[in-house]
Amino acid sequence: MSHLEVVDIRKRFGGLEVLHGVSMRAEMGRVTALIGPNGAGKSTLANIISGYVRADSGRVVFAGHDLTRKRVHQRAALGLGRTFQNLELFHGMSVAENVTLGRYRSARLRWFTGPGRHDAPAVTEALRTLTLADQRDQDVGSLSFGRAKMVEPARVVVAEPSMIVMDEPAAGLTSARKAAFGHWIRGLLSPTTGVVLIEHDMQLIMSVSDYIYVLDHGVLIADGTPDEVRRNDKVREAYLGTGEEA
Incomplete structure (x- = not known):
C-alpha cells in the first residue's frame, strides 16, 4: 500500500466550508497534480495532508498508515515531504x-x-x-x-521522502526555469517516490503530470489524465477558460 490517499475530507473555517468531501489518491512513480482556481481549497488540502491543519472529518492514509491524527513530524518520519507556497x-x-x-x-x-x-x-x-x-x-x-x-x-x-507535496513551487519562475524544474520533478520519480504537485501554470502541469485532480470551490469536479482533463467541459469552464482562451 505504498500510496497516499485522502478519503472524504471536509474542512470548515467559521461559516465557510472550504472542502466538501474531497477524495484523491497519489501513487508512487507518478506526478499527481491538484489544480483549480484561487480559493478552490488546494493549499488547505495540502496542509491537511501534511498535518498543519486538521480536517473536520475524513482520513489521510499513507503507505498503510493512518495519518489523520498524527503530527507533522510523525508524518515526515513516515516519508511525507512538503514545500510551501510562500x-x-x-x-x-x-x-x-x-x-x-x-x-x-x-x-x-x-x-x-x-x-x-x-x-x-x-x-x-x-x-x-x-x-x-x-x-x-x-x-x-x-x-x-x-x-x-x-x-x-x-x-x-x-x-x-517517499512522497513530496509541492505547493506552487514554480510560482514566479521564468519559463526556462519552469521547464528545467519540471524536468527535475520528473527525475524524482521512482517505484518508491511520488509527487503531489499543486500549480497554476497549466503548461507545466500538462507536461509533467500523470494524473490530475481538479478542485472548484472545495468540490472535486474532475479527475483523469492530462488529455482527459484538458477536454473536460467542467474544467474548461471553471479553470481553463473556454473557446480560444482554453
Whole structure:
C-alpha cells in the first residue's frame, strides 16, 4: 500500500466550508497534480495532508498508515515531504545550511554542526541539480527570488521522502526555469517516490503530470489524465477558460 490517499475530507473555517468531501489518491512513480482556481481549497488540502491543519472529518492514509491524527513530524518520519507556497527559509544562514537542515529526518545526521555536514553527498547533489552549487555559501537572504525558490525543494529532497507535496513551487519562475524544474520533478520519480504537485501554470502541469485532480470551490469536479482533463467541459469552464482562451 505504498500510496497516499485522502478519503472524504471536509474542512470548515467559521461559516465557510472550504472542502466538501474531497477524495484523491497519489501513487508512487507518478506526478499527481491538484489544480483549480484561487480559493478552490488546494493549499488547505495540502496542509491537511501534511498535518498543519486538521480536517473536520475524513482520513489521510499513507503507505498503510493512518495519518489523520498524527503530527507533522510523525508524518515526515513516515516519508511525507512538503514545500510551501510562500518561501520558508532561514535568513542569516547559507544556502547549504538551509538545505542541510532537511537531513534532520535521517538518523545518519545526528548533529547539524560538524565537519563535512554541508558536504554530504545528498546535499551536494541537490545543490547541483537545482543549480545552487555556485551559491552554496551565500546567505539565503541575498538570493534572487528564482534562486531562493529552489532552496526549499532542495531541502525537502535531502530528507529522502517517499512522497513530496509541492505547493506552487514554480510560482514566479521564468519559463526556462519552469521547464528545467519540471524536468527535475520528473527525475524524482521512482517505484518508491511520488509527487503531489499543486500549480497554476497549466503548461507545466500538462507536461509533467500523470494524473490530475481538479478542485472548484472545495468540490472535486474532475479527475483523469492530462488529455482527459484538458477536454473536460467542467474544467474548461471553471479553470481553463473556454473557446480560444482554453
